[in-house]
Amino acid sequence: MNTVDLLFYFFATLSVGGGLLMVISRHPVSAAMFMIISLVSVAALFVLLESFFLAILQVLVYAGAVMVLFLFIIMLLDVGPEGGKVSRVKMLSGLASCLSVGILVILLLQFSGIGDASLSNWKAIQSTESVTGDSLVFSTSLKNFGYGLFTKYMLPLQVAGFLLLAAMVGVIVLSKKSTPDLDA
Amino acid sequence: MFDFEMLFMIGLKVLFALLMIGAVMTMAGYSVLAERKVSAWMQGRVGPNRTVLPLVGYVPFAGKFLKGMGMFQPLADGLKFLFKEEIIPGHVNKFYYNLAPIVALVPALTTMTVLPFGEFFADNGESFPLMLANLEVGILFILAVSSLGVYGIVLAGWSSNSKYPFLGGIRSSAQMISYELAMGLSLLPIFLWVSEPGTGAMGLSLVDIVDSQKQSPWLLLVQPLSALIFLIALFAETNRLPFDMPESETDLVGGFHTEYGGFKFGIFFVAEYAHIVVGSAIFTIVFLGGWHFMPWMSDPWPATWIGSLIGVGWFLAKTIFLIFFFIWIRWTLPRFRYDQVMNLGWTKLLPLALINLIFYVCLVTWLDQPPA
Amino acid sequence: MAKTVVLQRKPLSLSERTYLPQIVTGLKTTFSNMFKGKVTLQYPEEKPNIPKNYRGIPTLVKDPNGREKCVSCQLCEFVCPPKAIRITPGAVPESEDDREHVEKAPQEFEINMLRCIYCGYCQEVCPEEAIYLQDEYSLSGYSRDEMINKKEKLYELGGTLPDQHYKWDKKKNAEDEGNDH
Numbered sequence: 001m002n003t004v005d006l007l008f009y010f011f012a013t014l015s016v017g018g019g020l021l022m023v024i025s026r027h028p029v030s031a032a033m034f035m036i037i038s039l040v041s042v043a044a045l046f047v048l049l050e051s052f053f054l055a056i057l058q059v060l061v062y063a064g065a066v067m068v069l070f071l072f073i074i075m076l077l078d079v080g081p082e083g084g085k086v087s088r089v090k091m092l093s094g095l096a097s098c099l100s101v102g103i104l105v106i107l108l109l110q111f112s113g114i115g116d117a118s119l120s121n122w123k124a125i126q127s128t129e130s131v132t133g134d135s136l137v138f139s140t141s142l143k144n145f146g147y148g149l150f151t152k153y154m155l156p157l158q159v160a161g162f163l164l165l166a167a168m169v170g171v172i173v174l175s176k177k178s179t180p181d182l183d184a
Numbered sequence: 185m186f187d188f189e190m191l192f193m194i195g196l197k198v199l200f201a202l203l204m205i206g207a208v209m210t211m212a213g214y215s216v217l218a219e220r221k222v223s224a225w226m227q228g229r230v231g232p233n234r235t236v237l238p239l240v241g242y243v244p245f246a247g248k249f250l251k252g253m254g255m256f257q258p259l260a261d262g263l264k265f266l267f268k269e270e271i272i273p274g275h276v277n278k279f280y281y282n283l284a285p286i287v288a289l290v291p292a293l294t295t296m297t298v299l300p301f302g303e304f305f306a307d308n309g310e311s312f313p314l315m316l317a318n319l320e321v322g323i324l325f326i327l328a329v330s331s332l333g334v335y336g337i338v339l340a341g342w343s344s345n346s347k348y349p350f351l352g353g354i355r356s357s358a359q360m361i362s363y364e365l366a367m368g369l370s371l372l373p374i375f376l377w378v379s380e381p382g383t384g385a386m387g388l389s390l391v392d393i394v395d396s397q398k399q400s401p402w403l404l405l406v407q408p409l410s411a412l413i414f415l416i417a418l419f420a421e422t423n424r425l426p427f428d429m430p431e432s433e434t435d436l437v438g439g440f441h442t443e444y445g446g447f448k449f450g451i452f453f454v455a456e457y458a459h460i461v462v463g464s465a466i467f468t469i470v471f472l473g474g475w476h477f478m479p480w481m482s483d484p485w486p487a488t489w490i491g492s493l494i495g496v497g498w499f500l501a502k503t504i505f506l507i508f509f510f511i512w513i514r515w516t517l518p519r520f521r522y523d524q525v526m527n528l529g530w531t532k533l534l535p536l537a538l539i540n541l542i543f544y545v546c547l548v549t550w551l552d553q554p555p556a
Numbered sequence: 557m558a559k560t561v562v563l564q565r566k567p568l569s570l571s572e573r574t575y576l577p578q579i580v581t582g583l584k585t586t587f588s589n590m591f592k593g594k595v596t597l598q599y600p601e602e603k604p605n606i607p608k609n610y611r612g613i614p615t616l617v618k619d620p621n622g623r624e625k626c627v628s629c630q631l632c633e634f635v636c637p638p639k640a641i642r643i644t645p646g647a648v649p650e651s652e653d654d655r656e657h658v659e660k661a662p663q664e665f666e667i668n669m670l671r672c673i674y675c676g677y678c679q680e681v682c683p684e685e686a687i688y689l690q691d692e693y694s695l696s697g698y699s700r701d702e703m704i705n706k707k708e709k710l711y712e713l714g715g716t717l718p719d720q721h722y723k724w725d726k727k728k729n730a731e732d733e734g735n736d737h
C-alpha cells in the first residue's frame with residue numbers, strides 16, 4: 001500500500017463517514033457541516049485521480065456556493081434539532097432511502113462483475129468518440145473537458161442548461177407572490 | 185516505501201510553504217500598521233509612533249525612522265492579542281465558536297499556494313515561475329478556496345448565538361455569494377483573451393496570464409471594464425469598505441466577531457488582512473503584469489538571479505501599492521447600505537459583467553477568424 | 557407670506573450615476589490630505605494651552621500672608637452637586653493668635669476627585685474666595701484613597717492667591733481705629 005492508497009482510504013472514509021453523520025446528526029447545522037466535509041473529501045478524491053478541474057469545481061460549486069446557501073437558509077429559519085420531525089416527511093424520506101439503496105446495490109453488482117453486466121461491458125467508458133470522428137483521448141485536461149462538452153455532449157449540456165433555467169423560472173414564479181393591491 | 189529524495193522534496197516544499205506563510209503573515213501584520221498610519225495621515229494625525237524595541241533608537245540613520253514610524257507596532261499588537269484573557273461567552277455554541285476563526289484563516293493561507301510571485305532564471309536561459317504549486321487551473325483554485333472562507337464568518341455569526349453577529353454572518357454569506365458571480369464572470373474575458381491562438385496559453389494558469397503581459401499591454405489596459413468589475417468584487421469579497429457589511433461597526437457593533445476577543449479575534453483580524461494581501465497579489469498578476477516591468481516594455485533587468493530578485497521586488501511593489509489602494513479607498517468612501525450592496529451586485533455588476541463577457545466573446549471570435 | 561420654491565433636482569448624468577468621477581475626486585482629496593500638516597499633540601511631552609478660565613481640579617488657596625482663607629462655612633460642601641467635598645470644621649490653629657477664636661478653619665478638608673464633576677460651583681459659592689478650580693487637569697492614582705485630596709494636598713496644589721483683599725489686615729486696622737467691624 002503506498003501513500004496514494006493511504007490517502008484514498010482516508011478521504012474515502014471521510015466522505016462516506018461525513019455522509020453518514022450528515023444523515024444521523026440531530027442538528028441541521030452539524031448536518032450541513034458534515035455534508036461539507038463529505039463534499040470536500042470527494043474533491044480530494046478527484047485530486048488523487050489527478051482531475052484537478054473536477055476537484056476545484058466540486059469545491060467551488062458545492063462546498064463554496066450551494067452549501068453556503070443551505071447554511072444560510074438553515075440559519076435564517078433557525079431550524080432547531082427537532083426540525084423536520086413531521087410524519088408525512090418521514091414516508092417520503094423512507095421512499096427516497098429505499099430508492100438510493102436500490103441504486104447503490106445495483107451499481108455494486110455491476111462493478112463487482114456479478115451478473116453479465118460487468119464493468120468491462122460498459123462501452124461508454126471504454127472509448128469516447130466525438131462527433132467529428134476522431135476519438136477523444138480520455139484525459140483530465142481542461143481542454144478535453146471543454147471539447148467533449150461542446151461536441152459529443154452538446155445535447156445533454158443544452159438540456160441540462162434548459163432544465164436549470166426552468167427550475168430558476170419556477171422558483172421565481174413560486175416565490176414572487178403577486179399582491180393585487182400592490183400591483184394596482 | 186519513501187525514498188530519501190522524495191522526503192527531501194517534501195521537506196523543501198514544507199520549508200517553502202512556511203516561508204511563504206511567514207511572508208504573507210508579515211505583510212498582513214504590516215498592512216494593519218499601514219492601515220493605521222495611512223488613515224492617520226489622511227486625517228492629519230501621525231498614527232502609531234511610540235512602539236520601539238530597546239536600543240533601536242540608537243541605530244544610526246535608520247533608528248529615528250524606525251522609532252517614528254512605529255515599525256514594531258505589529259509585534260506589540262500580536263503580543264497583546266496573545267496575552268489577553270480569552271473570554272468565551274456562556275451562550276455560544278462552543279465547538280463552532282472555536283472552529284470559526286480557524287475556518288476563516290485556513291482558506292486565506294491556502295490560496296497563496298498557487299500564487300506565482302516571480303520567475304527564476306536557470307543557467308541555460310530557461311525561466312521557471314516562482315510559486316509553490318503550478319496548477320493548470322490556478323485561478324479557479326483561488327476562487328474555490330476563497331469561497332470557503334465565508335464559512336468562517338457564517339459559523340462565527342451563528343455560533344455566537346446573539347443578534348449582531350448573526351446579522352453579520354447572514355449579510356456576509358449573501359454578499360459573498362452575490363459578488364462571487366460577478367468576480368468569476370469578470371475573469372472569463374481575460375482567459376478568452378489570453379487563450380487567443382498564437383499566444384500559446386491554454387489553461388487557466390496564472391503563470392500564462394503573467395507571461396501574456398510580457399512586452400505587451402497589461403490586461404488592465406486591454407480590459408479596463410473587467411478590471412473594474414473584478415476590483416469591486418474583490419472589495420466585496422474581502423469585506424472591505426465600502427462593502428464591509430459583515431462587520432459594519434456603526435450598525436452591528438463588530439458584526440460577526442462581536443462576541444470574540446483575544447487571540448481568536450486576532451485570527452479573524454489577520455485573516456482579513458491576509459485576504460487583502462492575497463487579493464492584491466491576484467489583481468497584480470491578472471491585470472498589472474505581475475513581475476514584468478511596464479506595459480509594452482521588456483524587463484530592463486538581466487536574466488540572472490539578480491533579475492529574478494528585482495522581478496520579485498517589482499511584483500511586491502505593485503502588490504503593496506494595491507494594498508495602499510485598498511486602504512486609501514477605505515478612508516475615502518462611506519459605507520453602502522446593505523440593500524444598496526445587494527442592488528449593486530445583482531442589478532448593476534452582474535449584467536455589466538455579462539455584457540463585458542459577450543463583447544469580448546464577439547471580439548475574440550472576430551479576431552480569431554482565419555484570414556480569408 | 558414667503559413663497560416656497562421647490563427646487564427641481566437635476567437628474568444625474570451618466571458619469572455621475574457610475575459614481576466613479578466622484579470617487580476619484582474623493583481619492584484626490586484624501587491623498588492631498590496626507591501631506592498636509594499634522595494636528596497631533598504629542599501629549600505628555602507637549603501640553604495644550606490651558607485658557608485662563610479653565611475649570612481644572614478644585615484646590616484651596618492661601619492669601620498673600622500665608623493664611624488659610626477657608627473659614628469652614630461648609631457652603632461648598634452643601635452646594636457640591638455630587639457631594640465630593642467633606643469638611644470637618646475646626647478651630648484656627650493656635651499659632652495664628654490674631655484670628656484665633658474669631659473664625660473657624662477647616663480641621664480636615666477632603667475633595668473626592670472620583671466624584672468631582674468640575675462644575676465650579678464650590679468656587680462660585682465660596683464667600684471667602686478660598687477655593688479655586690485651577691488649570692491642572694491630569695491626575696491619577698493607584699487606589700481610590702489616593703484620589704481623595706486631603707487638606708495638605710489641596711493647599712499644596714492651590715498655593716497662594718495674590719489677591720489684594722488683605723482681609724485680616726483690614727480687620728486689624730479697623731480694630732485699631734476702635735471700629736470693631
Ligand code: SF4
Nearest residue numbers: 636672673675676678
Ligand atoms: S467643582 Fe463642583 S463637583 Fe467639584 S468639588 Fe467643586 S462643587 Fe463639587
Ligand code: SF4
Nearest residue numbers: 626627629630632682
Ligand atoms: S472653601 Fe469657601 S465655601 Fe468652602 S468651607 Fe471654606 S470658606 Fe466655605
